[in-house]
Amino acid sequence: ISAESGTFKRQQDMSREVGLDVRYPLSGRLTLDVTANTDFAQVEADEQQVNLDRFPLFFPERRRFFQEGSGNFDFSLGSGGRLFNSRRIGLTPTAKPLPVPVIGGARLVGRAGAWDIGLLEVQTKQI
Numbered sequence: 001i002s003a004e005s006g007t008f009k010r011q012q013d014m015s016r017e018v019g020l021d022v023r024y025p026l027s028g029r030l031t032l033d034v035t036a037n038t039d040f041a042q043v044e045a046d047e048q049q050v051n052l053d054r055f056p057l058f059f060p061e062r063r064r065f066f067q068e069g070s071g072n073f074d075f076s077l078g079s080g081g082r083l084f085n086s087r088r089i090g091l092t093p094t095a096k097p098l099p100v101p102v103i104g105g106a107r108l109v110g111r112a113g114a115w116d117i118g119l120l121e122v123q124t125k126q127i
Contacts, residue, residue: 021065030110030117035065038102061086069109072118089122100124 020036046059061067066086075083091097105122 033107036104072109072116092127
């Protein structure tokens with residue numbers, strides 16, 4: 001409400017954001033996936049857990065872009081140790097992580113001869 005005229009000015013935000021997911025088979029066993037402006041809003045929420053330990057809790061990945069072909073990025077060390085945790089992508093690298101929007105990413109997964117291939121590149125907004 002404007003103090004001068006006593007009228008209400010209506011403002012609308014008409015901006016739209018478009019996302020893109022593309023899957024391109026490079027060969028019979030090799031696939032390139034590209035995502036841009038990905039919206040993870042429909043991802044199922046995690047169950048709440050109380051952590052009384054100094055180590056962070058592990059939650060399974062629920063974002064489809066990171067689930068598909070995830071076996072190529074599983075470098076388990078046994079006894080619960082993991083070298084790669086895709087759940088950290090899109091979070092600030094701090095003790096109490098905060099969400100950072102994912103701008104886009106690309107993933108190449110599959111087999112080439114006797115080799116399992118997994119390449120992943122994800123870009124987030126500046127912190």
